[in-house]
Amino acid sequence: MSSIEEKRVYAEKSGEATLRLASDVGVVRVSVSADSIGEFGIEHRCTARDLSYCGGLAVATDEDVLLDGEPTGFGPAVAVGGSEVPIAAGPEGRVARYASGEWEELGRLDGVRAADGDLLAAADGVYRAGDGLAHVGLEGAADVSVPGVPLVATADGLYRLGNGWMREAEGGFERVAADRDSPPGELARACALGGGALYVYDGEWRERDVPEPLAAATIGEAIYGATADGTLYVDAGDGWRSQALGVPGVGAMLVG
Template sequence: MAPAEDDISIEEKRVYAGSAGRTDAYVATESGVVRVALSADKVGAFDMVARDPARGAAVLPRRAAPDLLGVATDDGLLVAPVGDDIAFEPVEVGPAPAVAVGVHDGAFLVAGDDGEIDRIAIGSDATAGDATADDATADDATATRIGSVPDPRAIDGPLVAAADGVHRVNEGDAAESGPSLVSVGLDDARDVAGSGMPLAATADGLYWLGNGWMPAREGDAEAVAADGDGHAMAVVDGDLFVHESDGEWGTEAWNAAELPVDEEPVALGYGPGVSVAVTDAGTLCVDAGDGWRHQVVGVRGVAGVALAVVE
């Protein structure tokens, strides 16, 4: 059982960083957002940093300021600088309720429960291709409507998973039409990975984008994540499969992984040198290259996980 937040000092949190540095995993759940401190495969303290039911989480990198954590909630997008003390602020523009959030081209992409997709830039002068202002806050947010999809499920990079398949952000000409959404195929997409090789988890299986969408694993695929450097994970028929090279992406390139708990992974994510899988029973599993370690976080209704470097 984790100690209460008041009992966890900054120094105690830093114990887990060591020479490997500290990465925080933010787990979006029906009860709120749980933060878990990681240092390589060492699992440290965990605490609840938000009590609004969360449908997804994403981290927006910034150059000279802490990265921004964005969380999709019934009240819309909440954002907070990553650090020891998390203080969320509501973004007054964009869809609400929000059902999915991702990051692309220096801004958040947020999906509303009505299917509308907005690009939300933090910083009044932020434009496509320009990272958000380093000192900007939620008060500096601007939203641009880029399209709509039926029943959006997940966003990663330029990809959106929806009931009718996968959609991709088309940047267009900012001086004329601006960004828009283009359907790129498949059906009943549950999750997408937009870093590196495009990947999609659908009711029919896991797919990678080659000469069109190519099958990687047949079955009921529920989740997928990639680090953009050839590493990827996917959940198919309740089992976790791992891709470890930047070569082939067909069936033979995916190997079954055995987690240290007999639970189904439902949310996947990557940080610097670490892979994270969170199960339906609320157990966080982390692998830094020497096998999986785990920590029972004790939350249900897991909807996503996002990782951020703290130090």
């Protein structure tokens, strides 16, 4: 049986994007070109819980927060976000910002589930990280996306920030992500997972058929999804293509 360490090439190099997935065996890097899935391998071996681009690639792991592969001394983390520098949350509720090589404590917040930019999704709602932590609304937040217009996945709906939090769709949602190239104040493309279904936004939210339930999804030039047991799906407009990556415990993904 082939090992994940073996590099496999299926696509031309031109126009490549890079996907990164957080999994139980580490950060998996995958090259994609349109809907062609190229070489892939483990970039960092760890138990990865979350990923963020914030002045580098930040990874929340069971041992530490890694920044471009290097430990930062935060300790175990369940979520990482931030813009220019990482903002991380630990399993015991500690939230801190990394700057100038040191972690600055921002406060304590129980039940953090995800982070993006300066927003954190927690059991009792959405919080903004500034000089401290400020509750900015909602309850039962499971995920948050900042590019373009902030979006939040919650237990009772999908919300967009406008004149307050406006509900975009009803039902329980677990994941949400917008195209990282979205202009400020505009929502160009986004995707969300809820109740085993995938929803895609391109002016309005529509449910999309998926071959099997996804554990993570993101969007850019194509729609990308992954199952918990490591099957990657890509749809650039001509239907789904897939590749088994052979990694368990996929829980988050990024494209860049």
